[in-house]
Amino acid sequence: MKKQAFSYLARVGFQKIIGFLLYLIGAGFTMTYAGIVYFVYLFLATIIICMILFKANEETLAERGKTNTDSPIWDKILLFAFWILNYFGVYLLAGMSENSEHLNAAYYSGIGLTLFAAWFSTKATLENTFLESTARIQRDRNQKVCTTGPYSVVRHPAYSALILNCIGLSLIFPYVSVWICMAITAVIIIIRTALEDSMLKDGLDGYFEYTKQTRYRLIPFIW
Template identity: 35%
Template sequence: MTTMVHLPKQGLNRYGILRILTLMIFMALLSALLFIAAGRIDWVWGWVYVGLYVAILTINGIFLIAKNPELVNVRGQPRSDTKGWDKVFVWVAALPWLAIPVVAGLDVRYGWSVPMNLNLHFAGIIVFVLGNLLAFSAVLENRHFETTVRIQQDRGHQVITTGPYRFVRHPGYVGVILTMIGTPLILGTWWAFVPGALVMVAILYRTVREDRTLRRELAGYAEYAQRTRSRLLPGIW
């Protein structure tokens, strides 16, 4: 295991503010795509989804800024040592991610999907919230939870084995996958599972590549992987 490096606590800097602005722009874009594609603004489940997402991001952001503003800063800072394959991944994965609100909106506009039972909408809310809670618990536990894959030599990169990392090696990605399942259910569109599934495949790919990188380059990770054998699903994979 690597040695804990204690860095002085700092407040938000320009990169942290940039990160917050980026998330605000992302939510504005997602909302615009959703309702423009639907061709209407009186879509109840569309507003439920947007409102829930905004509330979760806001609450998570407040907690993270209070506990670890440094992580907000580094998540907004471009990194030249990001792995080359991950630079490509970020842009490729963004396409199906942004396609979800477009497909969902078009489905609502043209009625492609068979209407969902109300219970499925509520199940989607539960899955979506649980996914976000799991992802955020991973972020809170792991001070190295940046947005791109790199070995953080400048930040005393170490293996995290506590919290949700006791059970799987990539709990944040498990949370993202759950949100990809919950989103189409909240919106009531079966077709949105298509781009959602593409995002999930992309997450699986990144999990494999990131895990290989950490095994090879991060001291102590190979030993951690021997003890915590599952990447995403305990006892399965």
């Protein structure tokens, strides 16, 4: 179990490195101070979060590392598109668009928003031991509904965190290409949330009752 968990965390780190390299390629191997601050923050936050998660629950990380699961075809398609845009495409586009410094209030607001998103997502992962990377009914793990922590606020807090991260990145890299990339990513997350929520209502015992307790999927008082 420990080996699988470590493998997943290593893959997360590798994704961040590839994203950084794509940013450098897009920027012609030059960096603004805004880019330096962001990527230093990103790597430090990733290391700290990985250490917390590894210490707290190796089993959840091991399960999140599985890519060959019985998730439906719509999940595989949406997850692949999200993965390409959110971890790679956005950084290549950001690098290609970088042409001046923008260490302003909007930039630091974006940093704060992505930091809050990372904290919220980490809380969700710590709270829900069934939070896998793919969307499926985990009958092999005797899945139970999680109703505590962030799950008492919204039904899909990890996806809420991803939406916040999209907004944060749009503030950190204030370019039209990044905005479009993050808008498409957010739409993918919303579609995936709707489909997964419907699947859980039909297939996971107790989930329909949970939807009466926690009414909102992603955004409190909105949806």
